[in-house]
Amino acid sequence: MALRDISHFYVGQSGEPVDRFADVFDPNSGEIQARVALGTAADLEHAVAAARAAQPGWAATNPQRRARVLFRFKELVEANMAALAHLLSSEHGKVIADSRGDIQRGLDVIEFACGVPHLLKGEYTQGAGPGIDVYSMRQPLGIVAGITPFNFPAMIPMWMFGIAIAVGNAFILKPSERDPSVPVRLAELMIEAGLPEGILQVVQGDKTVVDAILDHPEINAVSFVGSSDVAHYVYSRGVAAGKRVQAMGGAKNHGIVMPDADLDQVVEDVAGAAFGSAGERCMALPVVVPVGEDVADRLRQKLIPAIEALRVGVSTDSEAHYGPVVSAQHKARIEDYIRTGVEEGAELVVDGRGFTLQGHEKGFFIGPSLFDHVKPTMRSYRDEIFGPVLQIVRAHSFEEALRLPSDHQYGNGVAIFTRNGHAAREFAARVNVGMVGINVPIPVPVAYHSFGGWKRSAFGDTNQHGMEGVRFWTKAKTVTQRWPDGGATGDSAFIIPTL
Numbered sequence: 001m002a003l004r005d006i007s008h009f010y011v012g013q014s015g016e017p018v019d020r021f022a023d024v025f026d027p028n029s030g031e032i033q034a035r036v037a038l039g040t041a042a043d044l045e046h047a048v049a050a051a052r053a054a055q056p057g058w059a060a061t062n063p064q065r066r067a068r069v070l071f072r073f074k075e076l077v078e079a080n081m082a083a084l085a086h087l088l089s090s091e092h093g094k095v096i097a098d099s100r101g102d103i104q105r106g107l108d109v110i111e112f113a114c115g116v117p118h119l120l121k122g123e124y125t126q127g128a129g130p131g132i133d134v135y136s137m138r139q140p141l142g143i144v145a146g147i148t149p150f151n152f153p154a155m156i157p158m159w160m161f162g163i164a165i166a167v168g169n170a171f172i173l174k175p176s177e178r179d180p181s182v183p184v185r186l187a188e189l190m191i192e193a194g195l196p197e198g199i200l201q202v203v204q205g206d207k208t209v210v211d212a213i214l215d216h217p218e219i220n221a222v223s224f225v226g227s228s229d230v231a232h233y234v235y236s237r238g239v240a241a242g243k244r245v246q247a248m249g250g251a252k253n254h255g256i257v258m259p260d261a262d263l264d265q266v267v268e269d270v271a272g273a274a275f276g277s278a279g280e281r282c283m284a285l286p287v288v289v290p291v292g293e294d295v296a297d298r299l300r301q302k303l304i305p306a307i308e309a310l311r312v313g314v315s316t317d318s319e320a321h322y323g324p325v326v327s328a329q330h331k332a333r334i335e336d337y338i339r340t341g342v343e344e345g346a347e348l349v350v351d352g353r354g355f356t357l358q359g360h361e362k363g364f365f366i367g368p369s370l371f372d373h374v375k376p377t378m379r380s381y382r383d384e385i386f387g388p389v390l391q392i393v394r395a396h397s398f399e400e401a402l403r404l405p406s407d408h409q410y411g412n413g414v415a416i417f418t419r420n421g422h423a424a425r426e427f428a429a430r431v432n433v434g435m436v437g438i439n440v441p442i443p444v445p446v447a448y449h450s451f452g453g454w455k456r457s458a459f460g461d462t463n464q465h466g467m468e469g470v471r472f473w474t475k476a477k478t479v480t481q482r483w484p485d486g487g488a489t490g491d492s493a494f495i496i497p498t499l
């Protein structure tokens with residue numbers, strides 16, 4: 001049987017025959033289920049041409065009408081939720097309920113973007129000088145692009161295009177080649193919701209399309225989410241080409257456990273945050289830092305049975321805590337890191353390697369692992385593993401615990417578990433990390449706040465969604481106006497005017 005082809009979603013046909021494809025797997029079965037076109041610079045050019053034709057009209061559409069398209073899109077996504085979640089799980093491997101969460105967290109940003117008439121209101125000063133008023137407005141950038149990772153194929157595209165389109169841009173999406181179908185469905189639903197053709201297009205591909213985006217003189221801004229080396233590359237090349245770029249990277253989030261924390265609650269929270277979605281979340285919590293040997297021993301004793309009780313299953317198993325990882329290569333990479341951890345001298349308390357699921361022996365499943373006595377010098381600690389592996393790093397004091405996430409190369413999220421308000425407040429103020437949870441294991445900010453890490457977790461200076469998103473996808477214009485009451489004074493000003 002011929003494989004299903006997943007192609008671009010853009011206006012018109014490129015006329016170019018597709019000669020490069022990537023396999024799209026079902027991680028549950030380990031089988032190739034489709035192939036996705038890998039686009040070229042010519043494919044991107046077609047999308048840019050359509051965007052160029054459509055964008056001025058969309059920018060001139062009043063913001064209330066633009067918002068109405070998003071309202072309708074939200075309804076359509078809700079009506080199609082079950083099918084979208086199923087499609088997402090079949091390519092990503094996360095369990096269906098988690099796929100629904102992926103879609104819902106994206107819809108939250110769409111809801112925020114529905115307020116765009118209000119969000120775009122500018123500032124106004126009457127009488128900044130004699131007869132002078134000053135006002136500002138935010139205008140769209142024109143044609144913009146987003147490049148997204150495999151791990152949130154619905155949420156992250158919606159983080160970007162929801163706001164970018166609401167404010168009047170034309171948006172070109174280059175999704176991950178591992179799970180490319182949901183982004184295409186989302187673009188189809190946007191058109192069904194009334195979006196003019198050319199305002200949201202999807203060009204499938206790999207580095208070739210990414211480079212074409214970064215070099216394209218008409219693409220004015222690029223938002224990227226993925227691993228840090230690629231993020232840094234995208235940031236540098238995009239900025240060198242004169243674009244506005246925000247590039248979010250990898251993570252290694254720590255959960256600090258103070259001696260007064262409620263350990264049963266911590267175990268529940270950490271198990272979900274470390275192993276949910278097989279640890280393939282940039283806001284996962286793969287490092288836990290108990291403060292004091294006594295807490296460490298008690299926490300370890302409670303974690304072991306909780307981890308051993310985790311159910312690994314296919315995406316459609318409603319009892320499963322998590323499903324397979326995304327690819328055979330990624331599974332091998334995670335297992336390599338477990339071997340490295342052992343070689344470096346960490347204690348492997350629970351070993352998830354060699355796990356197979358009966359009836360799905362070729363699926364990319366991996367059992368949960370727990371390491372204790374992990375040291376900050378170890379490579380398995382310094383690197384992001386992005387799998388179902390939890391590491392215990394023991395600290396002797398609050399100050400030592402604070403230093404661990406603060407000194408780490410990544411600075412995406414961090415959590416502290418404590419009943420002590422002063423310790424929590426001190427931690428939040430001093431930790432060198434962008435998003436902080438206080439007794440909240442995965443502190444992903446809600447849609448109307450902004451998402452972004454520090455250090456190698458984000459390059460650029462503007463976060464995703466919330467008002468930072470509105471600022472990223474628009475440029476400010478400030479107008480100083482004077483309506484003289486007639487008659488020149490004859491005075492020319494040769495020095496800078498002061499008031």
Ligand code: NAD
Pocket residue numbers: 147148149150151152174175176177205206207210211225226227228230231233248249250251281282384386412453457
């Ligand atoms: P990835 O870096 O492999 O891919 C991300 C995107 O970049 C994809 O669209 C891919 O096609 C493209 N790409 C890959 N290699 C490239 C190259 N050499 N040149 C140009 N483009 C390239 O990331 P992934 O494996 O899809 O996603 C997982 C990573 O994303 C993890 O590191 C995770 O922490 C990170 N992530 C970060 C956030 C965040 O907000 N900080 C959110 C989600 C995921």
